[in-house]
Amino acid sequence: MGYLSCNAESAVSTCDSYNFSTKSLSNPSNKLFKIRNFCFADLESATKGFSHTNFLGKGSHGSVYKAVLDGGVLIVAVKRTTAHRSPERSNGGLQRAMSIAIGTPAENEIETLSRVRSPRLVNLLGFGSDPADGRKLIVVEYMPNGSLYDLLHGNGNDNRRPLGLARRVKIAIQVAKAVHHLHSCNPPVIHRDIKSSNVLFDGKWNARLGDFGLALRGHVEDVKVQCTPPAGTLGYLDPCYLAPSDLSAKSDVFSFGILLLEIFSGRNAIDLKHSPPSVIDWAAPLIRSGEYGEIFDPNIETSSDQSAVRMLAVLAARCVKSTAKKRPEMAEVVQCLTAASKRITSEVWNSSFGRVRRRVRVASPALIQYEPLVEKIDTVKASRGSSRRMRKVSGAASVPLKYKSNGTDVINVGRSKSIGSVDDIESGPSDQGKRGGTGLSVKGMMSRSKSTGELREIDGRNGGIMLEMIRNPNVRELESSKLLVKFSLV
Numbered sequence: 001m002g003y004l005s006c007n008a009e010s011a012v013s014t015c016d017s018y019n020f021s022t023k024s025l026s027n028p029s030n031k032l033f034k035i036r037n038f039c040f041a042d043l044e045s046a047t048k049g050f051s052h053t054n055f056l057g058k059g060s061h062g063s064v065y066k067a068v069l070d071g072g073v074l075i076v077a078v079k080r081t082t083a084h085r086s087p088e089r090s091n092g093g094l095q096r097a098m099s100i101a102i103g104t105p106a107e108n109e110i111e112t113l114s115r116v117r118s119p120r121l122v123n124l125l126g127f128g129s130d131p132a133d134g135r136k137l138i139v140v141e142y143m144p145n146g147s148l149y150d151l152l153h154g155n156g157n158d159n160r161r162p163l164g165l166a167r168r169v170k171i172a173i174q175v176a177k178a179v180h181h182l183h184s185c186n187p188p189v190i191h192r193d194i195k196s197s198n199v200l201f202d203g204k205w206n207a208r209l210g211d212f213g214l215a216l217r218g219h220v221e222d223v224k225v226q227c228t229p230p231a232g233t234l235g236y237l238d239p240c241y242l243a244p245s246d247l248s249a250k251s252d253v254f255s256f257g258i259l260l261l262e263i264f265s266g267r268n269a270i271d272l273k274h275s276p277p278s279v280i281d282w283a284a285p286l287i288r289s290g291e292y293g294e295i296f297d298p299n300i301e302t303s304s305d306q307s308a309v310r311m312l313a314v315l316a317a318r319c320v321k322s323t324a325k326k327r328p329e330m331a332e333v334v335q336c337l338t339a340a341s342k343r344i345t346s347e348v349w350n351s352s353f354g355r356v357r358r359r360v361r362v363a364s365p366a367l368i369q370y371e372p373l374v375e376k377i378d379t380v381k382a383s384r385g386s387s388r389r390m391r392k393v394s395g396a397a398s399v400p401l402k403y404k405s406n407g408t409d410v411i412n413v414g415r416s417k418s419i420g421s422v423d424d425i426e427s428g429p430s431d432q433g434k435r436g437g438t439g440l441s442v443k444g445m446m447s448r449s450k451s452t453g454e455l456r457e458i459d460g461r462n463g464g465i466m467l468e469m470i471r472n473p474n475v476r477e478l479e480s481s482k483l484l485v486k487f488s489l490v
């Protein structure tokens, strides 16, 4: 994929440097963020002399080390850039074009990150420079849980369970929010290097977007943007981005689309073990022919909500459309992923409560005997009277159930079809005394949550009763199993 065609040298000679200076960042009058100018000796000792033990990884611009500063209070990652060389001699030529029209990638990263900040990004904390050769050191937040690349592809030796679909979609949403944040800045920031190895996990396993070495901050018509030759990582690079003037936020959307396919399928953006090696060439025909489920990792269970699966697959296909204008904005991407996530999460939720659901199914409109229940019920008094509050789950259909009381009376009970949710029980007038009800109630829990409460008769007309669940936070231990066991089929 040879998309890189611009001559970096000529671009450098014509660009506007925006008067970038690291001095301005440490100037107290600069109120953007508190960016520290670290002393090299401090960074050197905090990384134990940039030792192997503190080594975190190596990128195309240098090595990254863990550093412990401020007497152990502050743990950071320090990027020590390689000595600056001209782009033509850079050894990253095949993987990435060295094309920053202003300064080095390190300077660019410092400049860009000093102006954007978000909990979805690997934020800049400060910088330093090596007095021996002037190399820049970038100090960013430390991400202790590795990269998305590691999580998806591992190192081949670990026996980790593959990530579930809900988790994958959550990660996708977090990255989408990061990109959306960048595009919403004024002027916007185009990251230009969205890929799984640039998504890192913080201490709470939230995904953060990092590595702003190639990021461009400015409007597409700005001189800086117009003068910066195309760059990115092969496999993720927008095929429409052939010249500086082609750049737009939609190039990031393309890279994000490739990342989505990688997240869903577990395949590398380019994987020579597969044919075709490119994830987009493999997935696009499947999505086009409506085989949406085929693009998901075969090692994970996809949602049985097929509309969510379709939404995700179609979204990825839209992001990687060959015409940039047809790709969605990141705001829409976030929305769509969030909608799919809700469907998947409720599906996961429902299946984890399958045990309760099965019970509800058994209890569908069959005749059910509830023999000793009356005894039990007689001993339990309604605890909260008319002040009770029903927590309703919207859209839950009620199914009338028939129960046999003591083998003699048949009573009708409204119960929701929705899983194990007594909260969903059909409600009605609660003044049981006036309605000639039996005055029975029973403790129970069938809620999705661990909350407990009381089942209380609320309507005793027509030879049947209506029960409702009254939430009772004081009752911790549940008698749901008893309740359910007592409802046996006849």
Ligand SMILES: Nc1ncnc2c1ncn2[C@@H]1O[C@H](COP(=O)(O)OP(=O)(O)OP(=O)(O)O)[C@@H](O)[C@H]1O
Binding pocket: 056, 057, 058, 059, 060, 061, 062, 063, 064, 077, 079, 096, 122, 140, 141, 142, 143, 144, 146, 147, 193, 197, 198, 200, 210, 211
């Ligand atoms: N903030 C951080 N916290 C913890 N580890 C980090 C951090 N930043 C980078 N790393 C580790 O260092 C490695 C190199 O990071 P770097 O951003 O320099 O390069 P890269 O993104 O892997 O590759 P490239 O520079 O080619 O895009 C990463 O793969 C990651 O393992």
